[in-house]
Amino acid sequence: MSERSKLEVRHLTAWFGKTAAIKDVSLSVPAHTVLAIIGPSGCGKSTFIRCLNRMHELTAGTRVEGSVLIEGEDLYARGVDPVFIRRRVGMVFQRPNVFPTMSIRENVLAGLRLNGVRGDHASILEDTLRRTALWDEVKDRLDESAVRLSGGQQQRLCIARAIAVEPEVLLMDEPASALDPIATARIEELIGELKQGYTIVIVTHNMQQAVRISDDTAFFYLGELVEHGPTKQIFTTPRVPRTEDYVTGKFG
Amino acid sequence: MKSQRSRRAVDLFMTALCGTCTALALIPLASILWLVVRNGAGAISLTFLTALPAPVGETGGGVGNAIAGTLFMVGLAALCGVPLGIGAGVFLAERGDGPLGRTVRFCAEVLGGVPSIVVGIVAWGLIVVPMHRFSALAGAAALAILMIPTLARATEEMIRLVPTALREASLALGVPAWRTSLSVVLRTALGGIVTAVLLALARAAGETAPLLFTALNNQYWNLRPDQPTSSLTVQIYNYAISPYDDWHQKAWAAALTLLLMVGLLNLTARWLAGGRMQRGPA
Ligand SMILES: Nc1ncnc2c1ncn2[C@@H]1O[C@H](COP(=O)(O)OP(=O)(O)OP(=O)(O)O)[C@@H](O)[C@H]1O
């Protein structure tokens, strides 16, 4: 284990009832890097990242074995409150899930307000909306309902909402899967910028995207971690034949 | 494969059948409205809506105190029944899968099926008998008991309609579960819950049986919880069983008044529900 590891996953196994969706996965993510998770549908990518902020246990009948260390502290140690873990490890979901009863402003500030965090909310609002490239589009309609935004704008709003609480790690589950190429490019650009301040784990189905944005890549298959290494190496000289088949589009 | 012709014939037949059934179902509603309006509209006036009932033998008088009494008792019942009903609904939706939740849901179902007159007897035994007097409090308690199970089930359903994705969005921000329930889930379901509350109030306003031997009746204005209180429904009953024609007409007019009040509540509920659906997520 290198000292600079932000996240360290050790022998992680995640269960849905009696079936293991993630089997004995170990890997580490250095601080200020982007890790891309790739693999065919149903291989456990979402399940894996939901274990990194203790969202997996919200589903009835689930169980997690092994450990996940954030800066050396085990998320799954006895007595650790998942609420505090989730403030340190933020999450953006596959489909935009803005709060429909809240305005654009309230959505961005939701994490701060609901947790009673004081501070200069006005400047946090502008800053996060600028970083997600939304400010110019919404600055005149901050008090309108967030559901009036387009799908792509809603997804960027969800990213803004996640970074407004300043987590240390940001988990993203295919954040661009419902977006057009322009909105996708904006989000990829944003991830590049966010890397300065955060450690990012992103699930993607898009190989080119993984190449463009990530430092490391992990390939999952049927709940197992098949190969993990620098993105360049995974895509040019994979060690495992199955990885090669997947990244060259022979299956999956 | 059937010919186009026979398909058309079947289609026509089914459309006609459905149309007839709808018309038949509407007949009772239409006749109620028609009868009540025809017999009651003539007697409604400002005096009728604001005056006390006239003593036996005198003409004139109204249902002012009965309207006030109905509003008062429904309000008292809501004060206790609405928070309890919604609270139970939130509990059932959020924690209702364990043994305690199943027990609560079962009790709510049973309570919901208890005839309202039985609830009235219970309120009589528990409140009227020990207090040695009929009272608005006893009437309101009976109405509250009737409200709680319907509200609990409606609230539970509304909350279960809130997408898991919203709950997870909030939890993923590090918002505690209780705060998520209140500020995100309950707030999203609020439109539906308000509608359910209005419908429950309308139903309570229309109850007669549980008020007959709890709040009884009162010839005068009363807004004290420990006194017998008049209500529109009991007043309609008293007017209707009297031998006087003038009072019969007053029963019709009071019925129309009640119908209008309940109708107004229902319309407000529908209007709120409609607005909520338009504002809802795509
Ligand atoms: N709630 C659940 N209950 C039972 N099994 C589940 C549940 N959610 C997911 N699974 C199973 O766990 C496995 C991994 O699912 P997961 O959602 O993590 O896949 P994924 O890699 O994210 O797929 P996709 O690319 O389609 O999003 C699948 O076999 C799936 O059927």
Ligand SMILES: [Mg+2]
């Ligand atoms: Mg997934």
